[in-house]
Amino acid sequence: MIHILSVDDEPIHQFVIKEFLSNSYELSFVDSGENCLKHLCLVKPDIILMDICLPGINGLETSKKIRNTFGYDKTPVIFLSTLEYSACQQNIQQVNGYYISKPFNKELLVKLINKVSQIKK
Numbered sequence: 197m198i199h200i201l202s203v204d205d206e207p208i209h210q211f212v213i214k215e216f217l218s219n220s221y222e223l224s225f226v227d228s229g230e231n232c233l234k235h236l237c238l239v240k241p242d243i244i245l246m247d248i249c250l251p252g253i254n255g256l257e258t259s260k261k262i263r264n265t266f267g268y269d270k271t272p273v274i275f276l277s278t279l280e281y282s283a284c285q286q287n288i289q290q291v292n293g294y295y296i297s298k299p300f301n302k303e304l305l306v307k308l309i310n311k312v313s314q315i316k317k
Contacts, residue, residue, distance in 0.1 A: 197222045198313055201241035203232045205250055216302040229253030248277040259291040272312035
């Protein structure tokens, strides 16, 4: 089963992700960039869902650390954010990430998860 790590500080967003995905994927949740980095020392997810606006280390910086420090160069990162894509496009491209704007719908999220899980293989 595909393991997805969701990184978001908003409980409602974590709840929505759980409701949308818990029947089809193994999920784990953390609420900050720092906790994401700690979690990756314990578990290697297949896909990371990352909010950009996080307290402390933001999602873009966390993703750069993931790529540079942990060797997760093939692990897909899907950014879920209320920020306009144009405002963070360059940073997302630097980490080979994907982007979905919040609020997002289940079909779009599942479609992208399926796409990136096939690319990883």
